[in-house]
Every structure is written in C-alpha cells, then in structure tokens.
Amino acid sequence: MFLDNYWYCAALPHEVTVKPLRRVICNQPVVIFRGSQGCLVALEDRCSHRQAPLSTGDVRGNNIQCAYHGFVFDNTGVCVHIPHQDTIPSRANIHAYPVEEKWGFVWIWRGDLKKANAAKIPNLPWTTDAGRSPVYVYFHVKANHQLVADNLLDISHADYLHSSTLGSKSGIMGGPQPDSLEFRTWQEGDEIHSYRKLTNVEVASFPKKWGNFSCNVDRTNIQMWEAPNTVHVHLEFENNENKILINHDHIMTPETETSTHYFMDFTRNFGIEGGEYPTDDDIYNEQYSVISKDDLPMVEAQQENINLCTGVVDVPVKADKLISAVHRQLADMYSSRAISIPSYVLVKR
Amino acid sequence: MFLDNYWYCAALPHEVTVKPLRRVICNQPVVIFRGSQGCLVALEDRCSHRQAPLSTGDVRGNNIQCAYHGFVFDNTGVCVHIPHQDTIPSRANIHAYPVEEKWGFVWIWRGDLKKANAAKIPNLPWTTDAGRSPVYVYFHVKANHQLVADNLLDISHADYLHSSTLGSKSGIMGGPQPDSLEFRTWQEGDEIHSYRKLTNVEVASFPKKWGNFSCNVDRTNIQMWEAPNTVHVHLEFENNENKILINHDHIMTPETETSTHYFMDFTRNFGIEGGEYPTDDDIYNEQYSVISKDDLPMVEAQQENINLCTGVVDVPVKADKLISAVHRQLADMYSSRAISIPSYVLVKR
C-alpha cells in the first residue's frame, strides 16, 4: 500500500546519533544510528531471533547488539554473532536499508536494492545555497500523509487558515479581490508543477515583517510535486518597495496509514546575516507555530471526519487543479505497480 | 442501524451560540450554531470540498465559512461561495438538518425532510408548567443508548443502586417488604406505559428531605417510553404528612453504537420559590451526583462486560416487563424498516 523504489526521509541528522533511533516508516519498524566515524546505519528494528527491537540495544562500531540476548548485526544486516554458538544461519540476517544524509535530511531507500541510487533523492538545492540559511522542522501528524501533502498542494488555503499570518484574505466572500489571478498546472515527466500569481493583494503579517512592506504586494507561488510525496514551494512577495524570495520543501513520510512523519526545510533570501529579525530561530518559531496550530489540527480533523463518514467523496474546485493532477499521477503509479489505489487518492478529480 | 424519521435531542440551548458546536449524532458529525437574531442552524459538520469540519470555521449571518479554504454554506446547506470561482456545483451542497428549540432542548430531525414536523417532538409539558421550575442536565456516556434507557425503564434499580439516596430498599434479600406491590404495563399506539406502586416503604434520604417526611411512604412510578428513545417518569411520594410530585424526562441520543448523549429535565411541585432547600441548584447537584456516580459507571461497566462476553443473553424477570415491552416494540420498528435488529435489543424477553 506504499510506493516502493523511492527514498523516504527518515530523520533529521541531529536525531541520529550513536544512541539508536526507532522510527516506524511505512508500517515497518526501522532503527537508525551512527557507527564508527559517523557512518549511518539503518536496519529493521527487529532482531531476527525473537522480534525484540534492536533500538534498545547498544551500538558497537558499525554493529548493533540486541539488548535481549546479545545477537549482533553489522551495518549490512548480517548477523555476525550469536552467543554460545559458532554457526550462524543466514536466515538470522535482517534487512538493511540503503541510507544517505543529503540536503540536511537522512533518507532510507525502500525497494529493490539494486536500484538504490543517491542521485534519485529529491533535489533540494536551496538548502545548500550560500545565500540562504536553511531552517529545518519535524512534525508527527495523526493523519494520512496525503492529507498533509494536499494541504501544501492547495496554497489557496493560506488566505483562510492562515489569514492572520500568511494569507492575503483574497477570495474571501464579500472581501477584497486580487486585481488578477493567474493559475496554471503542468506535468514534466513524473513531476507535477503549478504557477499561481495574485496581484495587488493585502500583505499578511508575516511577509509584512519579513519584507518591511507597507502596501499591497503581488504574491507568486511556484510549486512542484514529486513522488513519493515531496512538495517544493517557491514563494515571492513583491511591490515597488521590496521583493523577497522563499523556498521551502516538504517531505511527507508515511508512518502508518493514518500517521505521518512530516519534515520541512525553509530557506529565505533575507535576514540571513543573523542578529536582527528574522533570525533562524524566529523563522523556526513562526513555522512551528503556524503549522502546529493551524495546519495539523485541520488535517487531523479531516482524518477524524473521514473515519466517521466512510464513502464520502471530495468536491474538487478550480483551486484544486494541482491536487487533482497529483492524485491522477499517484493513481497511475499505483495502477502500474498493480497496487490497489488507496481511498485517499481521489482519482475522480 | 439507527431509526430514521425522528427528532433527536442534539443539545441544551445554552450550548448553541454563534460559536459553532460540533456533536456526533448517530455516527454523523453535526455542527449547530445560532445565526442572525438567534436563528438555529444545524448542518453536516463536514465541508463538501475536503471533509474539513465546519465547526472550526466562522459564522457570518446565517452562513458558516469553512476555516480551511473559505467555502461558505447557508443555513439550508447550500454552498453559496467558492473562492476564485463563479460557478458552484450543486454537489457542493451539504445536508441541513431541520432544527427546533422546544421544551428547553435543541432537536434535529433525521430522515425524510418532508416528514419533519415539530409537532412530532416528544411532548414534555411539565417543563413549561407555571407551577414547576425545570432543571436540565447533560451527560456523555461511554455505553450504548439502550443500556441507558433500560436503566430508566427498570425503576426497581433505585432500591439497590440508589439505596442511600432514592431507593426504598424494598425487595432486598432479608429486608423489609412493601405492604403491596402493583405493577402493570400496557401499550398505546407506539408508546409503552407502566404503572408501579409500592405501599408503606421506607423513604430514602432524598425524598425524605424533599417532602419533610418522617415516616414510611407510598411510592408511585408512572412511566412512558416513546421512540426513538425517550423515557418520561411521573413520581409520587405520599403519606399522611405530605405528598410530592416529580416529573422528569430522559432523552438518549446515540453518539455512536457505544456512546450516548444523555439529556434530562427534572421538574417538581415543591421548593420552586427559590431561596430554601431544594433550590434548582440543589436539584441539579443531586441529580448530577447520583447519575454520574451511580448510574453511568454501572451502564459503562455493563458495556465492558458485553464487549468481553459476546453472545451472552439477559435473563429478564417480572420487574423487566417494561423493558421487555419496549424491546419488543423496538424489534418491530427495526423489522418494519428492514434494518437488522441490533444486539442490544433483546427480543426474546
């Protein structure tokens, strides 16, 4: 029920140390740790012997020793020690995940080991741009990963859900309308792109502070989705006073069918010298606050309603062109793998 | 699995304000609020667009605006605004429940809209009687609604479960027996009635205080059940010192199969001038305390046992004539609607 042959973001680098980290990813327990010289290791978090979690054990070099009966596994999942026993059956070996640290995230590969290629990790170049200072945030969400992605794919929600912080209040019934609204969606290979520009809209409190704007602005969103579930956002606020640029990336990793590990980076072309507002801490606090207070309660409430009201179907609108295109792409991907299309991929859009 | 074409009690009037109230009723999310001039509105608590709960949105006049993407619905469930879009598809409309405030409760109609007639709301005339002063209480119960109703339909439980407050301790093994016990049950249309009188029984602490009784009393219970699940109770305590009358009504609204919204009113012909015991507050506190400490833990414990011991069947006794008659009536109602009879309706009685 999850797409194989992709890199899944598993952790932020500072979460992975010599003390093993347990994280359930796509319904499977995974243990991640750093061995000798910081070498990254990701294994099933399940001793082959009796299903004890290896994450409660001890790291020794690049190996991990099970806390229960002392079995030792190396960084390739091979069982290299069974106490009081010379021969080790090969079925004692466990699965090792290819693991990479890139763009400020730790990624594991799920699928055919021969296809694991670090070049396939989503491209997040702004995180290493000399003119930017990336801020990273992690959230645990009690909702399906696609509900989190859909939240990001429909940037129109900012005007309502974030009306006091990020939105322009454009489109509100009886409220001011933008001078113009341009919105288009297109596909490049497996990637889905969109461009959305609103001209002469109110500047919300966050971008107002970020860019020292006093008047209305033009707001441009350029977004790109790629499988299994990454959303890249390019954001511009501009008027004759100033122009600011933001690039943020959002990576949704399924924990289970109804819970998600949500990772994001946020980069900006302003306030990166430090000292004055907005510092990295300011950005972190703003993003953490908006997402945890506005977005996550909303997607978790959607999940509750979906659980109650089985069989309901969404009503897509013009603003959902990007979501609809992504869902069609996902439906194709599931179909081509002969996996039944999950209910949260709403192909009728 | 729930009976349609009935009014269901949804809230106490003070719970419904311009701030929307979410309440799950018969497994469906409902949002209730007051619009212009206090106009009551009850809608599905589910935006047609993406299943967000409308209850986190804002009331504007008689409309409600979804907090997620700004869709607006009027008090008839019609979608009247989709941001940045001129045409609105009719499938964006949501269900509006007929809603009435009557007898001190807020009721919604589930079923055929053409049949919604406020005259079908259960008749609770004592709540508006000039000589009474109604007290209202709401409870959330973690048990099936019929277990709560059965508690009220079997008034004999007062002698045991409420032996220190409301019961007369009659019928206790080895204890004093009443001089006489009269108990009969009959049907009028779809209503089930019962009359039960015990003569010369101990007066429990609550009625003793209410009526300043010093000696034994005769206790009379007249009860009536009507669908989907309302129990009316007329209660008399009398001896040569005094006679007091109580009428209380109990309305059980299913939240889910295993949880219940339980509403009650309590009216009396004594202590309604205020100032001296029992004031309305005294009555509220007594009822709240007895029901939440005695009855609800018991029905929740029954539900736990029923969950564990699948397939067990009750053993009805003479005192259960009213319960048995109600269950037979419910079985008929389910059968005539071609709904399978739920396990908590025990037709074999």
Added chain:
Amino acid sequence: MFLDNYWYCAALPHEVTVKPLRRVICNQPVVIFRGSQGCLVALEDRCSHRQAPLSTGDVRGNNIQCAYHGFVFDNTGVCVHIPHQDTIPSRANIHAYPVEEKWGFVWIWRGDLKKANAAKIPNLPWTTDAGRSPVYVYFHVKANHQLVADNLLDISHADYLHSSTLGSKSGIMGGPQPDSLEFRTWQEGDEIHSYRKLTNVEVASFPKKWGNFSCNVDRTNIQMWEAPNTVHVHLEFENNENKILINHDHIMTPETETSTHYFMDFTRNFGIEGGEYPTDDDIYNEQYSVISKDDLPMVEAQQENINLCTGVVDVPVKADKLISAVHRQLADMYSSRAISIPSYVLVKR
C-alpha cells in the same frame, strides 16, 4: 484459545478480601472475594440478569448481591434471590470457579468441574520450606503470556538484558567466555526440564551482594516448565568462598490474548533472619525493579513489533532448546484438544 482443565493463578491472597476483586482471566470477567470465616469465592463477574459486574456489589455471608437490581448469588453461583419474585429460573445461575489458596497464591480452576482437584495445582514447596522466606510479586503486562514465559525459559537473556544486575556477561561478542557451558533439556511426562551450568563466570552485582562473592563463580540454572504456563527456576552461585541457592516460580495467567497477569515467588537460603541485607523488602525491591524496568518493557516491545510485522517467524538458536521444547509440547496440547495453535506458539523451532 486458552487451555482448559488447569488451575490458573488469579490473585495474591492479600488482594482477596470481603471487598470483591474483579480480574479478567482468559478473556472472562471473574469476581473473587472472601465470605464468612474467610471462605474463598470465585464467580463470573457478570450478573445473569443484565451483565452488571457483581464486583461492584456487596458481599453478604458467602453470597454476593448485585449492586444494580439486588439479585443475590451464593458461592456456588446459584441465584438465591430475585427481588419481588418467588420463583428463580435456573438459567439465572452463573458459573462458579473452584478456588483454592495454596503456596501463597489464589488459584481458580477453568474447565470440567469434575476434574477440579487441588492436587493438580503446581507444586511450589520452597514457598513453605522452614529455611526459606518467600517474597511475592504481581505484575500486569501488556503482552501475550507466552512472551513472558519465553523470557523466563531462556535464562541466557540475563547476560545481556540484566548485565548490570544478574547476568555474567558471558557470551557477549568479544567478551570473556565461560570455561565451560553445559546445557541440556529433557521431558518428564508433560513437564519440560533443563539444566544449564556455566563455570568461572563474572559474578553480577546482585548475586555478588547476596553471597559476598569477590571472585568469579559457577552459575547453575535448573528449570522446569509445566502447563498451562508455570516456570520453576532453581539457581545456584558457587565458588570456594560461598554457595547460595535461590528458587523462584513464575506463573503467567492470560488476561487477554495481549495482556498477562504475572505472579512470582522468590525464595532464598540466605538473609532470611531479617534485619541485615538482603531483607525481604530488599529482595522485593530488587525483583520488582529488574523485572519492571528490564523484562516487561522488552516483552511489551516484542508485542508491538509482532503487531506491526505480521507473519514474521522467530529464528531459534541453541540457547532456545528449552523454549522450543515447551512450544512443541504446547502445540501438541492444543492439537490434542482440537484448538488451533496460537501464532505465539512457534512449533517450527
């Protein structure tokens, strides 16, 4: 899915008083109390009338009166009183469990009443030995009872899971090895036995304090399993300085398929005069601490992994000979009763 015709440990004697104790055993609610002259009574915790738990009622002599409607049951489960009713149908009777207090535990019999014979209660003679002072502990565990038993059947885990308290760290990869390791398993009737001796191993902190050892010791474990799920352990630590003996017994009673009542006694041949370390309190605190901090989190984590990773199979090793023999015996017992073998009995070992 549970084995019938065995005594199951239900409680510690001090837990059973005139105030009824509710305990779910093998998925069935049981109420246990002491009647007249301390007479033990164990009944279904479920009034036949309407499934109310009898455990919230009152004990009267050897009878118990239901708190809900005053039904009274005697210590054989016979319903002896229904209020306001002369005849009592026999189907109002409930199941009474044969119950015995022996070896410092309270036992109930599940199965054919004619076969209930107190002589079949597991033999725990050290608990009444004049030279010992038994210490009793009870744990509630959120894991299947067999995972708890397997923990005890595989004493090799002490070297890893309890390396700082009870284990000798023998067999650890790259660590010191014992001079010799002897391990054999055999069957006597339905009982499975094992003998395991390690010579010249490090003495862990607990036995070091118990026996005032300063040098390495020889450690001997003699274990016996009997159905449905009792593990007897005889433990010796010996060198030329001292020799200490411990006998402890562990009784795993299923609460549900995924939770367990775990009872143990611990007897020793040292420190039983009291006053000096180790007192009974010291022993209780040590055992409670080690088991609740080391063993129970581990078996509960195994249960979580098993829930996630359906279909995984253990990889048994030489040290699992005793577990494997017990599982084979259990598989035979289930088969001979025509009960399907539970997934936690891993017959392939």
